[in-house]
Amino acid sequence: MKTLATMISAAMLLLAGVSQPRAQQATEIYIPIGESPGLSTGRTDIGRIQAYDPGTRTLTIAARETLRPVRITDDTRIWLDRSGANLSNRDGDTSDLASGRRVEVSYVDPAKRQLASWVKVEAGN
Amino acid sequence: MENLRSLLALCAFLPLLFACETTREPPDPQQQLVERGRDIFFNETFEGNGRTCGTCHREENNFTIDPAFIATLPDDDPLFVAETNPDLMKNFENPRLMREFGLIIENLDGFGDLDNTFVQRGVPHVLGMRVSIDSPAGPRTGWSGDGAPGDGSLRAFATGAVIQHFTLTLERVAGVDFRLPTPDELDALEAFQLSLGRQNELSLPLPLKGTVAIRGQEIFLDNNLGKCNICHQNAGANASLGGQSLGNANFDTGVEDQVDRPATLTGEKVPVDDGFGIPGDGTFNTPSLVEAADTGPFFHDNSIETIEGAVAFYNSDAFDASPSGRFLAGLDPNGISIQLEATQVVEVAAFLRVINALENIRESTALLEHAAKREFSGRDKAKRSIRRAVEEIDDGIRVLTGGGLSPQAVAALREARRFSKKAARSWFSRKSLADQAIEALVRARDALVESS
Numbered sequence: 001m002k003t004l005a006t007m008i009s010a011a012m013l014l015l016a017g018v019s020q021p022r023a024q025q026a027t028e029i030y031i032p033i034g035e036s037p038g039l040s041t042g043r044t045d046i047g048r049i050q051a052y053d054p055g056t057r058t059l060t061i062a063a064r065e066t067l068r069p070v071r072i073t074d075d076t077r078i079w080l081d082r083s084g085a086n087l088s089n090r091d092g093d094t095s096d097l098a099s100g101r102r103v104e105v106s107y108v109d110p111a112k113r114q115l116a117s118w119v120k121v122e123a124g125n
Numbered sequence: 126m127e128n129l130r131s132l133l134a135l136c137a138f139l140p141l142l143f144a145c146e147t148t149r150e151p152p153d154p155q156q157q158l159v160e161r162g163r164d165i166f167f168n169e170t171f172e173g174n175g176r177t178c179g180t181c182h183r184e185e186n187n188f189t190i191d192p193a194f195i196a197t198l199p200d201d202d203p204l205f206v207a208e209t210n211p212d213l214m215k216n217f218e219n220p221r222l223m224r225e226f227g228l229i230i231e232n233l234d235g236f237g238d239l240d241n242t243f244v245q246r247g248v249p250h251v252l253g254m255r256v257s258i259d260s261p262a263g264p265r266t267g268w269s270g271d272g273a274p275g276d277g278s279l280r281a282f283a284t285g286a287v288i289q290h291f292t293l294t295l296e297r298v299a300g301v302d303f304r305l306p307t308p309d310e311l312d313a314l315e316a317f318q319l320s321l322g323r324q325n326e327l328s329l330p331l332p333l334k335g336t337v338a339i340r341g342q343e344i345f346l347d348n349n350l351g352k353c354n355i356c357h358q359n360a361g362a363n364a365s366l367g368g369q370s371l372g373n374a375n376f377d378t379g380v381e382d383q384v385d386r387p388a389t390l391t392g393e394k395v396p397v398d399d400g401f402g403i404p405g406d407g408t409f410n411t412p413s414l415v416e417a418a419d420t421g422p423f424f425h426d427n428s429i430e431t432i433e434g435a436v437a438f439y440n441s442d443a444f445d446a447s448p449s450g451r452f453l454a455g456l457d458p459n460g461i462s463i464q465l466e467a468t469q470v471v472e473v474a475a476f477l478r479v480i481n482a483l484e485n486i487r488e489s490t491a492l493l494e495h496a497a498k499r500e501f502s503g504r505d506k507a508k509r510s511i512r513r514a515v516e517e518i519d520d521g522i523r524v525l526t527g528g529g530l531s532p533q534a535v536a537a538l539r540e541a542r543r544f545s546k547k548a549a550r551s552w553f554s555r556k557s558l559a560d561q562a563i564e565a566l567v568r569a570r571d572a573l574v575e576s577s
Contacts, residue, residue, distance in 0.1 A: 023277035024267075025403060026235050027285040030297045031274060037284045037311055038276025088296040091237060 025077060025118065029091070032083040033104040033120045043110040045070075049121070052097035059116065061103055070105050070116045072097075077118040084122065096121050155316065162317025165310050173291030173303035174210055175203040178283065178314070181229065181248045181290070185516055187420045188321065189250040191227045191427075212294040216240065219393055226388050226427050231289060233269065234403050239295065244398040245388060247427035249412065250420045252322030254279065257362035257413045260372035268425035269401040270375045270410035280315040323484060327359045327415060332575035333479060335531055341476030344469055351473055352453055352463055353414075360480055362413040375401050375408035379447030380438070386428045398425060407448075418474075418481035418527075419520040432528075433474040439463040440470070471528075478528040479573055485521035486538075486570050489514040490563055493545065497559040504555075511549040511559070518542045521569070534572035541565035 034040045047063025057072045072078075072094060080092040081104075097103075102122040108115040167179040180203050182188040190204070198204060207218035216239035222228040228245040235242060246268050258264045258279060266272040266282045274288075275281035283306050293302040306314065329346060333339050344351035345360070356364045356376060364371040381398055388395045399405025409425050417423070423435035440463060444450045450462035465473070492514035499507035522538045525531055541562045548558035 023281075024233065024271045024274050024285055026233050026274075027288040028274040029236065030288045030299060031284065031305065032299050035299070035305055036275045037273075037281035037306075037308070038278050040275075041308075043276065083299050086298055086301050088298050 028118065029077075029079045029089050030083075031120075032089075033081050033102060033122060036104070036106070039106055040104065044104050044106045045113065046102075046104045049097055049099050049101045049103050051099055052094060054094060057094075059097055059103075059105070059119065061105060063105075068113065070107075070119075071114055072116055072119070076116045079118065079120050080123045081120045082123040087123075090123075092119075092121060096124075098124060158313050158316040159320045160317075162313035162315070162320075165306075165314055166317050169310070170203075171287045171291050171303045171306065173287065174206045174213065174293050176206060176291050177203070178286065180204050182251050184513065187250050187416070187520065188252055189248045189420050191247075191422060192225060195224055195227060210293070213292075216243070216295060217292075219245065221391065222388055222393055222395075225391070227422065228388060228427060229290070233271075234399070234405065236295075236297070241394075241396065243396060245395060246398065246425045247422060250416060251318050252416045252420075253361075253413050254321065255319050255324045256326050258373050259363075260374060265373045265375065265410045268409055269398075269405065270373070270408075271401050278315075279318060280311045283311055283314045322416060323487065326361050326363075327480065329354070329359045331480070331483075333476075334573060334575065335475070335479065337472050337475040338479040338530065338573075339476075340469075341472035341474065341479075344465070344473050345476055349457070351465065351469070353473065355453075356411050356449075357414050360414040360477070362411045364411060373411060375410050376449045377407040377447055378409070378439075378449045379441075379443035379445075380409065380424045380426060380428065381407070382443040382447065383428060383438070383441065384443070386426060388426060388428070414477055415480055415484050418478045418524045419485070431474075432477055433471055436465070436473045436477070437470045440465055475528050475530055478524045478530055481524050482521040482530075482534065482538075483570065483573055485517045485524065486566050486573075489517035489521070489541070489545075490566050492517065493548070493559045493563050493566070496548065497556045497563075499555075507555060508549050511545055511555075514562070515542055515545050515549070518545065518566075531572050534569045537565050537569035537572060541569060 028036065034046055036044065040046065045061060045063040045068060047061045050060040050062050050067055052059050059070045059072055061068050061070060078092040078094065078096060080090045080096055082089055097119070101124065104120040105116050106118045107113050108117045166182070167177055167184070170177055181190055183190055183194065186194045195204065201209065204223070205220065207213045208220050218230050219228065222245055227247050229248060230243050230245055232239065232243050249268060258266055264278050266277070266279055271277065272285060273279065273282040274285040287303050287306060288297055291303045296302060299305050330342055333342055345353040348355060355366055356374070358365045362373045364374045377400070399407060401408045417435070418432045421430060421432065421435070423429040423432070424438070429435045429438060438444060445454070445462045454460050454462040492510040496507040496510040496514070518538050518541050522535055522542070525535050544558050544562035544565060548555045548562060551558055
């Protein structure tokens with residue numbers, strides 16, 4: 001009986017989709033670098049792009065006085081932050097990950113800081 | 126002459142009365158934060174199109190809006206900004222669906238294709254969130270549980286709302302079309318929202334009076350018949366199965382698959398709402414039922430007008446064929462998801478009406494007690510509390526009469542309303558009149574539930 005209850009609970013958990021991420025990314029695009037509520041205060045990294053390697057899909061950023069490699073995946077959203085120029089932010093892609101640009105990286109798992117869930121990159125001139 | 130003497134006497138006492146105010150204990154910092162949040166919620170436009178949080182979450186209408194309420198608003202109300210601001214006339218709202226069904230446009234799957242990628246949802250109330258948004262995966266906000274950007278918290282929710290609903294243009298440039306809430310403002314808004322409505326779960330079963338409501342509660346709690354309590358523990362927003370709490374969970378119940386959903390009958394563009402995530406998984410968040418009966422229309426698409434209709438939805442083919450319906454059928458020895466007779470639908474609805482009225486009584490009592498404690502100089506706040514209490518009492522009357530329930534409770538509520546109105550007008554008898562209103566509310570409660 002206990003096993004049945006456990007199985008039902010497991011099925012219910014799957015049905016309820018509790019393992020999925022919860023934050024809404026649609027409006028996130030319009031939030032400038034460093035202003036994402038609850039994230040930009042330490043759960044993201046904000047720095048400058050050191051390099052992007054398309055082969056390994058690794059973005060290296062200089063943040064918190066260290067160089068941090070971050071993996072870009074198919075699920076990583078890249079946004080161009082143009083708010084500094086009073087322009088609307090836009091979807092970007094890996095071609096926007098140019099060295100020297102200011103960037104904010106949010107992680108799939110903020111504790112491990114390996115896979116990027118989204119990247120905001122300051123638009124170039 | 127007599128009036129003049131009274132006026133002079135009053136003037137002589139006024140400085141003393143205000144002096145009393147200055148000798149009170151220092152205000153509670155948490156209460157100050159809540160008050161600041163209230164002010165932001167109702168007055169702060171964030172330099173946008175003129176809307177505030179309170180534009181859609183109206184205090185006088187249970188922190189939501191519905192077509193009947195919308196019909197009372199003047200045309201220059203900020204709710205109708207899409208009808209007056211040329212920059213927002215396309216792809217910001219659908220005025221017809223807003224006015225006829227209370228639907229608001231959301232771009233939950235992104236802003237890249239505004240002509241085609243949007244959903245239209247009702248405005249959920251923000252009551253009782255202290256006990257209705259936590260889940261093992263974190264807080265669930267909004268109809269699909271993923272309403273907030275940032276860390277997904279209630280605190281972060283306002284940032285997304287400003288971007289979606291407050292913007293001056295569809296460019297949505299922070300610092301140009303709106304300003305984002307500051308961290309302090311987010312703290313205050315969160316504190317205010319968490320202060321609204323009930324702070325504790327019910328503990329069912331309640332010792333109800335009234336044959337129909339009693340039977341409704343039995344069906345609600347019967348996991349082989351109504352099955353309501355599986356996803357709505359204690360008529361709240363949290364699920365539990367096999368003794369394991371799932372918190373405020375998401376489910377696909379097939380609401381989108383109903384035939385003849387009102388908005389779709391208009392011929393207006395109504396894209397499928399795919400619920401949680403991008404792309405969506407078809408699931409929506411579980412709302413609390415305690416506050417349901419006076420906050421319709423029901424479901425994320427406002428597709429059902431009455432609480433009886435909302436209960437009857439779970440008899441529908443749409444629910445039966447949904448993942449949640451199939452799941453319940455899989456647990457049932459006869460393979461039935463939910464199957465209620467028409468009388469049983471009404472009984473469950475009667476139960477929901479009664480617990481809603483009990484919540485109206487609880488809230489209005491608290492508001493009247495608050496008003497009675499206010500000193501003379503706090504008259505404006507006292508009047509505000511009494512006005513809110515009257516609104517709650519009116520809701521209770523409407524909810525009960527709508528189901529033909531407990532004439533004794535309705536009579537007592539009407540008495541409480543009379544005393545409350547008098548208390549709001551009174552200069553010197555506010556406390557005693559508020560106390561009499563509270564006594565009438567006790568009688569109303571006693572007519573619905575056995576005294577403990």
